[in-house]
Amino acid sequence: xxxxxxxxxxxxxVDSFEELAMPLFxxxxxxxxxxxxxxxxxxxxxxxxxxxxxxxxxxxxxxTNFRAWMYRILRNTFLTSRTGLKATMTVPxxxxxxxxxxxxxxxxxxxxxxxxxxxxxxQKAIDELPVYFREILLLCEVEEMSYQEIAETLSIPMxxxxxxxxxxxxxLRDRLxxxxxxxxxxxxxxxxxxxxx
Amino acid sequence: MLCESWxxxxxxxxDGELPSEEMRAFDTHVHSCSSCAADALxxxxxxxxxxxxxxxxxxxxxxxxxxxxKIATKPQRSFRLTWMFAAALSIVTVASLFSTYLGVQxxxxxxxxxxxxxxxxxALASSSRVDVVSTDRHTVKPWFQGKIxxxxxxxxxxxxxxxxxxxxxxxAGQSPGAHLIYTVRxxxxxxxxxxxxxxxxxxxxxxxxxxxxxxxxxTWSHGGLRYFVIGDASTADISNLAKLFKTASS
Numbered sequence: 001x002x003x004x005x006x007x008x009x010x011x012x013x014v015d016s017f018e019e020l021a022m023p024l025f026x027x028x029x030x031x032x033x034x035x036x037x038x039x040x041x042x043x044x045x046x047x048x049x050x051x052x053x054x055x056x057x058x059x060x061x062x063x064t065n066f067r068a069w070m071y072r073i074l075r076n077t078f079l080t081s082r083t084g085l086k087a088t089m090t091v092p093x094x095x096x097x098x099x100x101x102x103x104x105x106x107x108x109x110x111x112x113x114x115x116x117x118x119x120x121x122x123q124k125a126i127d128e129l130p131v132y133f134r135e136i137l138l139l140c141e142v143e144e145m146s147y148q149e150i151a152e153t154l155s156i157p158m159x160x161x162x163x164x165x166x167x168x169x170x171x172l173r174d175r176l177x178x179x180x181x182x183x184x185x186x187x188x189x190x191x192x193x194x195x196x197x
Numbered sequence: 198m199l200c201e202s203w204x205x206x207x208x209x210x211x212d213g214e215l216p217s218e219e220m221r222a223f224d225t226h227v228h229s230c231s232s233c234a235a236d237a238l239x240x241x242x243x244x245x246x247x248x249x250x251x252x253x254x255x256x257x258x259x260x261x262x263x264x265x266x267k268i269a270t271k272p273q274r275s276f277r278l279t280w281m282f283a284a285a286l287s288i289v290t291v292a293s294l295f296s297t298y299l300g301v302q303x304x305x306x307x308x309x310x311x312x313x314x315x316x317x318x319x320a321l322a323s324s325s326r327v328d329v330v331s332t333d334r335h336t337v338k339p340w341f342q343g344k345i346x347x348x349x350x351x352x353x354x355x356x357x358x359x360x361x362x363x364x365x366x367x368x369a370g371q372s373p374g375a376h377l378i379y380t381v382r383x384x385x386x387x388x389x390x391x392x393x394x395x396x397x398x399x400x401x402x403x404x405x406x407x408x409x410x411x412x413x414x415x416t417w418s419h420g421g422l423r424y425f426v427i428g429d430a431s432t433a434d435i436s437n438l439a440k441l442f443k444t445a446s447s
Contacts, residue, residue: 033254142251
């Protein structure tokens with residue numbers, strides 16, 4: 001089955017906003033919901049993003065990165081909709097407590113998590129991350145954006161993308177570790193109880 | 198190189214963002230070092246976990262309709278009301294006359310799409326994907342001189358998200374053509390250029406991006422040449438690359 005979208009004709013600019021923007025609808029909504037953590041606010045945010053993008057589409061340069069442009073509008077709209085959020089988006093500098101990047105151990109939060117398919121535990125951990133870590137992780141892992149695209153979306157240099165991503169992953173691992181231990185203990189107790197029975 | 202010096206770049210490696218030479222060196226190291234292999238596996242599992250967990254929220258169909266209604270290009274109401282009945286009547290009248298013809302056309306068109314998809318997949322599966330390897334369009338374009346019986350223009354992609362990988366000769370419908378490969382993020386996109394004669398008369402002109410088996414395909418005709426842009430990248434990516442080519446050739 002084929003689906004047709006027009007990419008020819010002189011009236012390209014008039015017709016193509018919908019063609020370019022609607023394929024991004026599900027992804028933008030998912031990202032908006034992660035940012036706002038609320039369905040109603042996510043819908044408002046997506047609606048405002050599309051309204052702004054449509055209004056400013058004449059200034060969008062065809063051939064440049066439309067996806068990054070849409071995400072940038074959504075993110076900026078989110079930041080300005082929340083009083084004081086811009087201030088909290090200031091990312092703390094690396095502290096000495098962070099320490100160097102260590103090798104991931106063989107029995108780690110990620111291996112155990114995947115083994116259990118415990119999606120909810122991971123979702124909760126991502127939810128609890130600061131917005132600046134949550135958004136960069138989602139853009140990289142879920143949206144599969146390149147570092148260049150993330151840099152454009154977040155308006156930060158490539159070097160900052162790399163360091164912030166690294167810190168976001170480390171923070172997530174650190175936060176998962178105690179939950180995984182707790183989960184393992186619960187599983188062990190359950191196993192012991194079953195044996196006793 | 199010691200493992201510690203690799204560790205700093207582990208995430209960049211797994212994100213596919215290291216330069217190709219370093220990627221190859223990293224691949225070699227990971228295959229020979231059990232500690233780094235275990236580390237890589239754990240990190241990949243976390244990436245996959247986040248990817249799965251991250252696809253969490255879906256918009257309601259009512260909300261989608263609301264937004265689509267707001268951004269859709271609306272035809273003028275008076276025009277629509279006046280002509281709706283007459284158009285519907287005409288469509289019903291002529292539909293039966295055209296159904297056989299359209300069926301044949303559709304069959305030819307789908308056959309052509311399948312052929313293009315096969316060429317794309319076969320090239321990506323090949324150990325030598327391109328015969329001329331260059332990110333420079335001024336190197337790739339002249340390479341085709343004397344090899345194909347036509348000339349075409351390549352767009353400048355340096356300031357876009359696309360990267361030219363190179364080009365190769367190809368054949369479809371027993372006609373020689375050009376096959377160019379581009380990358381966008383982690384996706385590879387093929388652009389095919391043939392003489393229109395091989396595909397004449399089987400296209401619904403003005404309706405030119407298709408989707409089949411998860412491939413998006415854009416096609417159009419310009420200056421006696423038929424262009425195809427195909428890949429597993431998003432419709433927007435395919436459409437953007439198609440537009441760059443259209444701009445370059447106009």
